[in-house]
Amino acid sequence: MSKLILERLKAQFGADVLEVSSFRGDDVALVKPARWVDVARFVHDDPRCACTYFVDLSAVDLCDPRTDDLDMDDRFEVYVIAYSVEHKHRVRIKTRVSGDEPRLATVIPVWSGANWMEREVFDMYGVHFEGHPDPRRILTYDEFKGHPLRKDYPANRAQPLVEYRDGTFNKLGPFLQDEGMPLNRSAAPDERN
Amino acid sequence: MADLSKLETRTIGGGESGFVTTKFEALLGWARKYSLFQYPFATACCGMEFFSTASPRYDIARFGAEAPRFSPRQSDVLWVVGTISQRQAPVLRRVYEQMTEPKWVIAFGTCASCGGFYDNYATVPGIDKIIPVDVFIPGCPPRPEAVLDGLMLLQDKIGRCDRTPETVKNTLLAEGADEALEKLYQIRMKP
Amino acid sequence: MEPVDLDFEEADLELPSEPMTLLMGPSHPAMHGTIRMILKLDGETVQDVDIQPGYLHRAFEKMSERGTWSQVFPYTDRLNYVSPLLNNVGYALAVEKLLGVEVPRKGQLFRVILGEMSRISDHLTCNGAMAMELGAFTPFLWYLKAREWIWEACEEQTGARLTHSFFRIGGAAFPPTEKIQAQIRSILPRTLEVVAEGESLLLKNRIFLDRTQGVGVLTKEHALSMGVSGPVLRSCGIDYDVRKDKPYLTYGECDFDVPVGEDGDTYDRFMVRAEEIRQSCRIIEQSLDLMKKIAPGSPDDAVSIVDPRIVLPPKDKVYTTIEGTIAHFKLIMEGIDVPPGEVYGYTEAGNGELGFLLVSRGGGNPWRVRVRGPCFFSLQAAHDMIRGGMLADIIPTFGSINMIGGECDR
Numbered sequence: 001m002s003k004l005i006l007e008r009l010k011a012q013f014g015a016d017v018l019e020v021s022s023f024r025g026d027d028v029a030l031v032k033p034a035r036w037v038d039v040a041r042f043v044h045d046d047p048r049c050a051c052t053y054f055v056d057l058s059a060v061d062l063c064d065p066r067t068d069d070l071d072m073d074d075r076f077e078v079y080v081i082a083y084s085v086e087h088k089h090r091v092r093i094k095t096r097v098s099g100d101e102p103r104l105a106t107v108i109p110v111w112s113g114a115n116w117m118e119r120e121v122f123d124m125y126g127v128h129f130e131g132h133p134d135p136r137r138i139l140t141y142d143e144f145k146g147h148p149l150r151k152d153y154p155a156n157r158a159q160p161l162v163e164y165r166d167g168t169f170n171k172l173g174p175f176l177q178d179e180g181m182p183l184n185r186s187a188a189p190d191e192r193n
Numbered sequence: 194m195a196d197l198s199k200l201e202t203r204t205i206g207g208g209e210s211g212f213v214t215t216k217f218e219a220l221l222g223w224a225r226k227y228s229l230f231q232y233p234f235a236t237a238c239c240g241m242e243f244f245s246t247a248s249p250r251y252d253i254a255r256f257g258a259e260a261p262r263f264s265p266r267q268s269d270v271l272w273v274v275g276t277i278s279q280r281q282a283p284v285l286r287r288v289y290e291q292m293t294e295p296k297w298v299i300a301f302g303t304c305a306s307c308g309g310f311y312d313n314y315a316t317v318p319g320i321d322k323i324i325p326v327d328v329f330i331p332g333c334p335p336r337p338e339a340v341l342d343g344l345m346l347l348q349d350k351i352g353r354c355d356r357t358p359e360t361v362k363n364t365l366l367a368e369g370a371d372e373a374l375e376k377l378y379q380i381r382m383k384p
Numbered sequence: 385m386e387p388v389d390l391d392f393e394e395a396d397l398e399l400p401s402e403p404m405t406l407l408m409g410p411s412h413p414a415m416h417g418t419i420r421m422i423l424k425l426d427g428e429t430v431q432d433v434d435i436q437p438g439y440l441h442r443a444f445e446k447m448s449e450r451g452t453w454s455q456v457f458p459y460t461d462r463l464n465y466v467s468p469l470l471n472n473v474g475y476a477l478a479v480e481k482l483l484g485v486e487v488p489r490k491g492q493l494f495r496v497i498l499g500e501m502s503r504i505s506d507h508l509t510c511n512g513a514m515a516m517e518l519g520a521f522t523p524f525l526w527y528l529k530a531r532e533w534i535w536e537a538c539e540e541q542t543g544a545r546l547t548h549s550f551f552r553i554g555g556a557a558f559p560p561t562e563k564i565q566a567q568i569r570s571i572l573p574r575t576l577e578v579v580a581e582g583e584s585l586l587l588k589n590r591i592f593l594d595r596t597q598g599v600g601v602l603t604k605e606h607a608l609s610m611g612v613s614g615p616v617l618r619s620c621g622i623d624y625d626v627r628k629d630k631p632y633l634t635y636g637e638c639d640f641d642v643p644v645g646e647d648g649d650t651y652d653r654f655m656v657r658a659e660e661i662r663q664s665c666r667i668i669e670q671s672l673d674l675m676k677k678i679a680p681g682s683p684d685d686a687v688s689i690v691d692p693r694i695v696l697p698p699k700d701k702v703y704t705t706i707e708g709t710i711a712h713f714k715l716i717m718e719g720i721d722v723p724p725g726e727v728y729g730y731t732e733a734g735n736g737e738l739g740f741l742l743v744s745r746g747g748g749n750p751w752r753v754r755v756r757g758p759c760f761f762s763l764q765a766a767h768d769m770i771r772g773g774m775l776a777d778i779i780p781t782f783g784s785i786n787m788i789g790g791e792c793d794r
Binding site: 234235236237238240241242244245248250261263275276278280281284287311313314315316333334336338356381382 | 410411412416418438439440441442443446447459462465466509523528529531532533535536545546547558566567570637775788790
């Protein structure tokens with residue numbers, strides 16, 4: 001793939017581009033969170049980049065709760081992928097925000113498609129996007145507490161909206177044991193983990 | 194009247210025509226079981242197999258259950274087809290509460306029956322945690338044949354006035370099934 | 385015809401102007417059970433709409449982090465459950481990109497063939513369901529008939545009708561069966577016939593045309609900035625298809641066209657899908673021919689790579705040799721050791737660009753599996769397709785997006 005975008009980014013933003021790489025052909029640039037929107041706008045508007053096609057925006061939790069501090073700096077890595085239909089090249093721009101009150105500026109003015117993706121990142125990771133017009137949860141419900149894709153959220157901590165019927169826990173499931181479905185859901189959700 | 198004879202029914206001879214006695218519930222159940230209006234609460238993957246069951250090859254109409262009603266007030270059977278998430282659970286219970294008696298519930302597929310392999314914060318571990326269920330159909334998704342088995346099991350239960358939850362059991366292939374399947378394959382391969 | 389109430393003075397009176405709020409879904413038959421729309425209606429005109437997905441959120445991404453790399457395959461089946469094999473291919477290719485390996489030629493062709501079969505079944509279902517929601521039940525039944533043939537072939541090969549979990553990291557579970565090639569060749573012409581039959585019922589039908597043409601229009605610029613992909617993007621006139629723009633597998637060798645619409649309306653989306661079925665058939669025919677040309681016994685003549693660190697050994701080796709047993713045990717219990725790194729692998733799935741962002745920290749478990757479900761993006765753009773239109777137009781517009789809950793809400 002062409003490294004043109006990465007070179008243009010380095011020329012334009014200098015030391016604010018912390019790291020570039022092209023692992024397996026993916027052009028990636030890690031930038032400072034303060035310049036997040038500027039970089040996005042440059043990639044979108046610059047005629048030689050022209051990445052007008054919004055591909056994806058999501059995040060990665062870099063914290064390992066077994067070894068790291070949950071409030072560590074650079075805990076959440078937010079990335080956006082953009083593609084140029086004209087030049088047929090794509091770039092991934094990343095930035096890192098801290099685990100303690102993560103905040104980042106929104107890129108909706110650049111790509112309007114970022115709206116739902118930023119809501120999803122907020123829902124799943126709790127990263128607040130400043131200037132987002134509609135900062136609600138999207139995949140989980142309003143009553144949900146916590147952010148499920150954070151590494152410290154146990155996968156099976158359910159928060160039921162409907163009270164479960166009496167007598168349905170600690171009973172044998174609908175399938176018998178010889179039917180190959182051992183049911184491990186024997187305890188109420190609060191008792192697990 | 195073959196079905197009625199199983200249901201504590203007596204045929205009394207005498208006169209020219211004779212007459213039949215039976216329990217009222219049994220007669221009602223027999224009358225109900227072949228005219229089930231269904232409410233397909235299709236959410237996920239199983240919905241595709243539900244389409245297939247309704248489509249010409251498997252043709253659920255043969256069992257008197259082809260009429261879908263997308264209003265809970267007009268339907269008898271609630272098919273819960275697919276995963277029910279915690280967010281969906283209040284909706285499911287509302288739909289169930291809106292249905293008029295008599296009503297039956299079929300849990301279609303593993304996710305509806307016990308949550309399947311989605312053992313996590315988002316899914317309800319089986320709809321019987323929320324609403325009572327009559328028939329569980331295992332499979333991810335179940336084959337249309339299993340679905341028809343489940344429907345027949347429900348009809349049987351309705352006829353027996355039996356409300357205990359039951360699961361569709363796997364049945365072994367009958368003898369000679371392999372040759373029959375091969376023959377079927379040859380027929381279907383013909384242009 | 386003149387309006388009946390022309391002479392009445394009451395015709396001058398205006399209806400109350402406050403908008404009405406209408407909740408549509410999630411248990412609405414046209415919302416596929418998983419979408420809720422909060423509509424603000426002025427008469428029958430949609431003033432504003434709030435689309436709420438998430439009713440089928442099953443925590444795909446969280447579950448992927450819990451198991452090994454191979455254990456993600458069953459979950460990918462249930463992303464876009466109308467074309468599971470394409471999801472399998474997409475995920476397998478993404479992990480192979482991270483590993484830096486490539487499947488032998490026969491395996492690649494095999495992936496193309498089965499993947500395109502899945503695409504046909506996806507488009508048949510979408511077009512059929514859309515027609516059904518407009519009241520045309522017959523094409524739906526006919527398309528389902530053709531879909532049964534495709535699923536039958538998939539079952540012949542994979543053993544499952546719908547959730548196949550057939551492809552593996554580094555290849556496929558089994559080589560092609562004896563019957564499969566003849567079977568595929570026999571169903572393709574029949575499928576095309578059914579597609580043409582269904583179109584003959586719809587495309588000269590005034591009701592169908594009036595309800596789809598000029599309805600739910602999406603503009604080019606908007607589609608780009610919304611991240612819409614696949615048939616919905618191509619119907620706007622942008623010929624972006626991952627199979628052409630960045631050919632993976634053997635798509636580069638196949639001769640096929642990318643159908644492109646003009647107006648970006650519901651009718652164009654229907655036609656783009658119908659034409660893609662024909663192009664998929666062309667791809668399959670060519671790939672079957674290419675597969676025939678592979679010399680038996682050559683290195684190309686295998687569906688899986690030979691690497692005991694990635695691919696499970698054959699079962700007879702597992703039961704008879706100690707190396708086989710250990711390799712099997714290590715792969716099942718510890719998983720494939722994927723080197724640390726981060727890649728974004730993307731393919732063209734039924735609904736558009738299906739991307740997997742994989743993060744590995746070494747070892748057998750994924751650190752992060754992010755899936756870019758294409759219809760999540762299309763659904764977001766549906767906001768602008770629906771707003772300003774009529775209430776009844778929501779049904780065909782929403783149907784033509786082909787919202788698949790598993791992929792949208794994950």
